[in-house]
Amino acid sequence: MWIGVDDTDSLHGGCTTFVCYRIVERVIEEGYDIIGYPRLVRLNPNIPWKTRGNGAISLCVGRGRGRKVIIGGNEKEKFYGFLEGKGDAEISFLMKIVSEIIEEMAFEDANTNPGFVICKRKPPPSIYWKGVRGILTFEEIKKLLDELGALYGTYGNGRGIIGATASVSWRPRDRTYEIITYRYKEKWGTNRFVDDETTIAMDKECRSTFDNYDYDNKVNRIVPNSPCPVLYGIRGEKPEELIMAKEIVRSEPYLGWMIFETNQGTDDHLQKKKIKEIKPFESVIVRGTVTEEPYTIPGGHVFFKLSDSTGSITCAAFEPTKRFRNIVRGLKEGDVVEVYGGVHEMPFTINLEKLRIIKLKDVMIKLENPVCKLCGKHMKSAGKGKGYRCMKCGSRADESEARFRKMDRKLREGFYEVPVCARRHLSKPLKRLTKTVFN
Structure with a gap:
């Protein structure tokens, strides 16, 4: 049986993954098994x-068989998920169970609208995409759930069932994982202690991990700021x-932890588009030519114009992208680029x-x-x-007869990315995209 939950958090607190942790804990206590990993x-x-990261959770509950893997734990025991089983x-x-935990844990906020879904049949993958x-x-999801014979619960305006359903419908083409540790309740809202030095050591030792620490801006990115x-x-x-x-990271004691299978760092949100096809709220990959050189406005935001055969659009590198803006500032009219955003x-x-x-x-500088x-x-x-003219005798020369040298552009052809501190959850880091990284 599949469970999906979304929108239990707010800008002021709460966490949908912690709701999942509590559901897993309770389901195992009641004698059921988790099939596979919980999913974020x-x-x-x-x-x-x-609300914050627009993340929903889902998990499969039933009777497991065969090999099992560790998916989490608390002070008393480890939690296991079976790689095979029946839902x-x-x-x-x-x-x-789900309604009780949501009603206990969901953060009360005018913009928080929790929803959950329980279904035997997974919705089609088109819902995820x-x-x-x-x-x-809301209307199309409610209609689909009724057709599937699913049970669902809504709170507030009920919008949470949208993400809950999309989470259940996800069939990974690419995937990553995240291990999340949870604080004791009395610590919520207080300053966290997570040691920077051991975070850096972990980042260097555990090579399959990513986005742990921003070395340029000295930001520990495994620690949330909410x-x-x-x-x-x-x-x-x-x-x-x-x-x-x-085990490498030194921190304050924690209540428990869980491993999630995720679509983070996969670029699943991006789709290739021509400029005329782009719509608001999409994430796109667009190839074109720089037709207006970059300029900076007060606040440090950098803009340039990109054009293809169908139109033009403004591209922006905002102040939080830090040194990445210097790459953008180095672009020149006529450069051919592909933008992701x-x-x-x-x-x-x-x-x-x-x-x-x-x-x-090639940019030529006249000497x-x-x-x-x-x-x-x-x-x-x-x-x-109009070329050149001798002021003494009136002789003329073409523009090309001046002496030039080729500008050292400093930029190289290849990929560049925003710093870790500005990276979106879904953005695939160059560490995963290619072995050649230009910063």
């Missing part, structure tokens, strides 16, 4: 009404290495997550005007595009 599924990061569980029993790349409506129950979360490609990573509605711009420089235009062959004197410009 991030959805469209551009949705205006999202056989009493649906009314699960409904009772629309949820991570577009906009799903007053939620999470102490820290480490992301990586190998669940077994995440357990080792957790989310689309803002007002103003209509692409907020850059990654940049691929495909071809750099001196032509020398008159008759007089031996430097000629003067006759006007833009």
